[in-house]
Each structure stands twice: as structure tokens, then as C-alpha cells.
Amino acid sequence: EEALREAQRLGYAEANPKSDTSGSDAEAKLILLAAVTFGLRVKPGAILCKGIEEIHAIDFLYADRKGAGTIKHVAVARENGAAIQAFVSPLLVPHGHFLSAIDGATNAIFFKGKRSGGNGADGQLAGEDWNYVFAGPGAGGGPTAIAILGDVCELARGRPRHLAGRSSLVATRSVSVQPEDQIGGCFYVRCVVKDRAGIVGDIGRAFGQAGINISEIWQLTHSQDELQALAKSYGLAEKLENILPFVITLEQATVGQIKDALKIIGRKDYILVNPVWFPIWSRN
Known part of the structure; x- marks a missing residue:
């Protein structure tokens, strides 16, 4: 909340920041970009x-201390067989990826072309998930004013190409978005539970029932201040010594499998907070 207030003060977030925090603003931009690059037509x-409403400071601690990374809100569209995989979500991104350094009001778009340089064995970017990057200010009074003024000048010159021109860079084709529940990857799941024996094993069995293998279990020794901040943000009445946060990372699974497992886990009496989950960045 403090970070959000600061973003509003600087003009980076709207007075009503729901579109920023819910991901709907990023979704709208992704829909436009997917239409141009893939010819995909989808509605919000x-x-x-x-x-990012569910992301807590404690998630950044786990991402950094255990995951050697950070958390970024990312919009992704990429070909997956005959369909286009498209989603907006927080992602656990390794520190070595250039996205981890994008901060503040800076926005970045990166993409990889089928015939771009660097895809082959001799290319400097071989094995990377990008060939090209566009980065720059994405919020604030100055950048917004420049963008609006640029559109006004374009219209005044009588060249509304972005309105009447070609809507896609690719030939017209029939393409569909991959169903949400089929999106696959490795996942981060953060739990906050009443501390008692057997909980991790019970949660592991729930993931097993959904056909998901656990990769790692992360647990930090938290300070009183960290636990107090966690309890306050969620309105927990439990004693601090009875509050146990931990993270489970999952091997390859689908969003549908994650949902099925969390339905089971969410009904357990030891769950204090609905588990927070999101993908771990992967090139595939």
C-alpha cells in the first residue's frame, strides 16, 4: 500500500489504481500487441x-533469498503449436534475466523473431528468449503528455495510419488463444498456515492427487517484524509463533492442475490465507 501511494504521488498510478494492480491495463496492451504480431483477436x-494484489513483501524475500530472483508483472504472448499462449501474471524472474533489472516506471517489450539474428548456434543470443528489446518510461506526466501530443500531431497532419492502416503485421489467418487451464510451466506457491506437524506432507498429497510433482520447499527464519507485518496485512488473529509461511515450487504442471490442487488445499482447516501462486519464468 505504501508503494502504491508513492506511485500515485509520482503520477505513475491512477487515482483509482485498479486497472494497474488487477492487470487489466497490461491485458489491454497485450491484446493489441498480439493482434499486431500474431493476428490474434480476443476480447478482454x-x-x-x-x-499483483495478492503479492506480499514476504514473496519478494523468498524470491530473492531462495529463488535467486525477483517478481515482475509480465504480459506474455507466444506461439504454442497451433494456438497462441497469452497471459498476464506476476512471474518469478531470475536475477540474470534482463527483466529483473526493469524497475520503477520503466516499461520494456522484448520479442524473438523466427528469422532474427542470434537464433542459430553462432548467434550471440542463441538460447536466449529474446532478440530485440524496447525499453523506456511507461508512466508519469511527461511520457503520457508526449504520447498524447504525438497522436494529436499525427491527426493534425492528416496521417491517421494507426487508425486506418493495416491492423496486423502478419497475413490474415485463423488463430486461437490457448485455453487458460492448458497453460503449462513451473509454479511458485506460497502458503501461510497454522504451524503444526504433517502440514507439508498433507499439501504434498493434494498436489500429488492433481498429478503435480513438488520441486522444492522453501522456508525462511522470519523476524518478529516480518511475521507481524504479514499478520497485520491479512488481519490474522493467530499468535505470531503459530503462523508459518513457506513456499513450494512445482515441476511442470498446467494452470488447470494448479486450480484442482488448490481447491483441495483451500478447504484445509490449517490454511490461514489463500495460497498465492504464479508461474516461474521459462523460455518454453
Whole structure:
């Protein structure tokens, strides 16, 4: 909340920041970019869209201390067989990836072309998930004013190419978005539970029932201040010594499998907070 107030003060977030925090603003931009690059036509609400409302400071601690990374809110569109995989979500991104350094009001778009340089064995970017990057200010009074003024000048010159021109860079084709529940990857799941014996094993069995293998279990020794901040943010009445946060990372699974497992886990009496989950960045 403090970070959000600061973003509003600097003009980076709207007075009503729901579109920023819910992911709907990023979703709208992704829909436009996917139409231009893939010829994909979808309406808002047709793709997986996870905001940042559930992300807590404790998630950044786990991402950094255990995951050697950080958390970024990312919009992704990429070919997956005959369909286009598209989603908006927080992602656990390794520190070595250039996205981890994008901070503040800076926005970045990166993409990889089928015939771009660096895809072959001799290319400097061989094995990377990008060939090209566009980065720059994405919020604030100055950048917004420049963008609006640029559109006004374009219209005044009588060249509304972005309105009447070609809407896609690719030939017209029939392409569909991959169903949300089929999106696959490795996942981060953060739990906050009443501390008692057997909980991790019970949660592991729930993931097993959904056909998911656990990769790692992360647990930090938390300070009183960290636990107090966690309890306050969620309105927990439990004694601090009875509050146990931990993270489970999952091997390759689908969003549908994650949902099935969390339905089971969410009904357990030891769950204090609904588990927070999101993908771990992968090139595939």
C-alpha cells in the first residue's frame, strides 16, 4: 500500500489504481500487441489475467533469498503449436534475466523473431528468449503528455495510419488463444498456515492427487517484524509463533492442475490465507 501511494504521488498510478494492480491495463496492451504480431483477436477477459494484489513483501524475500530472483508483472504472448499462449501474471524472474533489472516506471517489450539474428548456434543470443528489446518510461506526466501530443500531431497532419492502416503485421489467418487451464510451466506457491506437524506432507498429497510433482520447499527464519507485518496485512488473529509461511515450487504442471490442487488445499482447516501462486519464468 505504501508503494502504491508513492506511485500515485509520482503520477505513475491512477487515482483509482485498479486497472494497474488487477492487470487489466497490461491485458489491454497485450491484446493489441498480439493482434499486431500474431493476428490474434480476443476480447478482454478471454485470457488468464492475474494482478499483483495478492503479492506480499514476504514473496519478494523468498524470491530473492531462495529463488535467486525477483517478481515482475509480465504480459506474455507466444506461439504454442497451433494456438497462441497469452497471459498476464506476476512471474518469478531470475536475477540474470534482463527483466529483473526493469524497475520503477520503466516499461520494456522484448520479442524473438523466427528469422532474427542470434537464433542459430553462432548467434550471440542463441538460447536466449529474446532478440530485440524496447525499453523506456511507461508512466508519469511527461511520457503520457508526449504520447498524447504525438497522436494529436499525427491527426493534425492528416496521417491517421494507426487508425486506418493495416491492423496486423502478419497475413490474415485463423488463430486461437490457448485455453487458460492448458497453460503449462513451473509454479511458485506460497502458503501461510497454522504451524503444526504433517502440514507439508498433507499439501504434498493434494498436489500429488492433481498429478503435480513438488520441486522444492522453501522456508525462511522470519523476524518478529516480518511475521507481524504479514499478520497485520491479512488481519490474522493467530499468535505470531503459530503462523508459518513457506513456499513450494512445482515441476511442470498446467494452470488447470494448479486450480484442482488448490481447491483441495483451500478447504484445509490449517490454511490461514489463500495460497498465492504464479508461474516461474521459462523460455518454453
